[in-house]
Amino acid sequence: xxxxxxxxxxxxxxxxxxxxxxxxxxxKGRIALAVVIFIVAGLLAPVAFIGAWxxxxxxxxxxxxxxxxxxIDSPEVRAAVxxxxxxxxxxxxxxxxxxxxxxxxxxxxxxxxIASGLESFVRSRVAEILSTPEARAAWVTINIEFQSxxxxxxxxxxxxxxxxxxxxxxxxxxxxxxxxxxxxxxQGFTIFEKVPLPAAVDREFVLLKSDQIKTVSTIYRVVExxxxxxxxxxxxxxxxxxxxxxxxxxxxxxxxWILIVTGAFLxxxxxxxxAAFLAELNVPDxxxxxxxxxxxxxxxxxxxxxxxxxxVVGVIGAFLAGPARVALAIRHEVMALAQRLGTALVSAVPxxxxxxxxxxxxxxxxxxxxxxxxxxxxxxxxxxxxxxxxWIVVLGLIAWFAxxxxxxxxxxxxxxxxxxxxxxxxxxxxxADG
Numbered sequence: 108x109x110x111x112x113x114x115x116x117x118x119x120x121x122x123x124x125x126x127x128x129x130x131x132x133x134x135k136g137r138i139a140l141a142v143v144i145f146i147v148a149g150l151l152a153p154v155a156f157i158g159a160w161x162x163x164x165x166x167x168x169x170x171x172x173x174x175x176x177x178x179i180d181s182p183e184v185r186a187a188v189x190x191x192x193x194x195x196x197x198x199x200x201x202x203x204x205x206x207x208x209x210x211x212x213x214x215x216x217x218x219x220x221i222a223s224g225l226e227s228f229v230r231s232r233v234a235e236i237l238s239t240p241e242a243r244a245a246w247v248t249i250n251i252e253f254q255s256x257x258x259x260x261x262x263x264x265x266x267x268x269x270x271x272x273x274x275x276x277x278x279x280x281x282x283x284x285x286x287x288x289x290x291x292x293x294q295g296f297t298i299f300e301k302v303p304l305p306a307a308v309d310r311e312f313v314l315l316k317s318d319q320i321k322t323v324s325t326i327y328r329v330v331e332x333x334x335x336x337x338x339x340x341x342x343x344x345x346x347x348x349x350x351x352x353x354x355x356x357x358x359x360x361x362x363x364w365i366l367i368v369t370g371a372f373l374x375x376x377x378x379x380x381x382a383a384f385l386a387e388l389n390v391p392d393x394x395x396x397x398x399x400x401x402x403x404x405x406x407x408x409x410x411x412x413x414x415x416x417x418x419v420v421g422v423i424g425a426f427l428a429g430p431a432r433v434a435l436a437i438r439h440e441v442m443a444l445a446q447r448l449g450t451a452l453v454s455a456v457p458x459x460x461x462x463x464x465x466x467x468x469x470x471x472x473x474x475x476x477x478x479x480x481x482x483x484x485x486x487x488x489x490x491x492x493x494x495x496x497x498w499i500v501v502l503g504l505i506a507w508f509a510x511x512x513x514x515x516x517x518x519x520x521x522x523x524x525x526x527x528x529x530x531x532x533x534x535x536x537x538x539a540d541g
Contacts, residue, residue, distance in 0.1 A: 134353050141352040145361050148344035152369040153376075155337035156414065160407035171254045172247055178402055179246045185237050187395040192287050193230040196299055229296065236290045245286035252282075356425045363421025370414030377408055409492060416493045420500055442515075445508060449515030463517020466510055473510045477503050 163170050178184045236242055291299050345365065349358030381400055390396050427434045453460050466473065481503045485496065 137351055137353050141348045141358060141361075144344050144348035144351060145365060148341050148348060148362075149365045149369070151337060151344070152341050152365060152414075153372055155341045156369065156373055156410045157407065159338050160404075160410060164403060164406050165254070165258065168251065168254050172250050174405070175250050175399075175402060176243070176247055178399060179237060179243060181395070181398045181402075183393065183395040183398045185234060188237060188283065189230055189234045192284055193226065193233050195284060196229065196233075196288065196291075197226055229291070232291065232294065232296075233287055236287050239290065241286055241290060242283065245283045249282050356428050359421050359428075360425035363418040363425060366414045366418030366421065368418075370411040370416075370418060373407060373411030373414070377404055377411070380404075412493055413496065416496045420496065441508070442511070445511035446515040448512045449517075452512060453516040459513070460517045463513050463515065465517070466514035467517055470510060470514055474507060477506050477510075 164174055165171060179188070288299050345362040349355060349362055352358035352361070381397070381404070384400055385392065385394070385397055388394075388396055427437060449463065453463060481499045484499055
């Protein structure tokens with residue numbers, strides 16, 4: 108885009124103003140630099156969001172425990188734990204044999220059905236026990252140990268409650284087994300009092316298998332060192348690209364689409380990873396493994412949806428700031444309404460005119476303050492859900508409109524309002540290029 112600078116003064120003809128046309132190299136250089144910055148930001152964005160998820164969900168013990176602790180309330184997880192604990196208990200106690208020895212000879216044939224009925228009854232009791240505070244505390248203990256050992260396993264170490272065995276990562280539920288056995292004994296099932304801790308193979312859950320281990324470990328090692336800083340680097344690059352761009356509106360438009368594509372990529376990646384995860388374990392979609400995957404990856408899915416939402420907000424904002432007829436009409440109506448309200452306001456409170464003039468001369472400052480406050484609330488919450496973004500945008504727009512109203516209250520005398528609104532050109536300052 109070429110730029111021209113008018114030079115006032117006599118021309119060879121002595122009447123017209125001459126112009127010197129500047130070469131467009133500077134504008135082209137800014138465009139090229141902005142494109143490079145946006146490309147780098149787009150390439151780093153997926154890694155940044157995955158790193159933020161790893162930092163929040165895996166590295167932070169408190170957040171990890173708060174994420175996975177509710178799993179014990181999941182019907183799928185509770186059913187799986189109930190089945191495993193019950194099977195381990197009855198595998199260690201020859202209930203049918205003991206019943207056969209205790210029953211009269213004529214009733215010995217009933218030992219099998221009685222043992223089966225007893226197992227069903229115990230299974231129901233185990234399910235109830237898993238909802239007790241003691242069992243929940245044991246579940247939390249398991250997951251605290253699991254979190255530290257998971258990080259070690261992802262770094263190539265293997266010990267404790269989570270180990271790499273062959274082609275699998277497994278979770279040891281021995282602590283929970285011991286707590287359930289203790290509670291059963293308290294309720295009168297003394298037959299399990301002397302039951303030893305089952306062998307490791309009978310108290311483990313398989314979490315990951317084969318190539319999944321290498322993939323997850325590789326991703327973790329790459330993104331974990333940069334997890335806390337990379338998101339801010341990407342956001343800084345998007346802001347820098349917008350600033351460098353010859354058109355702020357185009358910069359916001361590009362940044363918005365980068366966020367939309369990144370969010371869509373993360374959501375799609377999760378769907379593919381989930382399908383591969385369940386296929387590798389050969390379990391159905393309604394399994395406890397599926398519920399666990401969805402719970403652990405919930406924050407990453409939320410980040411993807413947040414990125415899409417922020418991107419859509421940016422693209423819509425860039426459109427409304429542009430020269431399209433609809434955008435022009437919307438801006439004109441907003442400014443006209445602000446002027447009417449501002450005039451009514453200063454008519455009711457004449458002393459407000461001076462404040463209005465201050466606001467009118469510092470609209471950009473107030474707009475920047477609104478953006479900073481909105482960004483602070485978004486980051487401070489640490490859960491940038493779509494609903495949260497919606498309300499921040501709505502409240503931000505209301506605050507900006509209030510600024511416009513106050514600014515207009517000091518700009519026009521009451522008796523000039525109708526004529527000014529009728530003759531005023533469409534306001535385009537909101538969409539001016541930088």
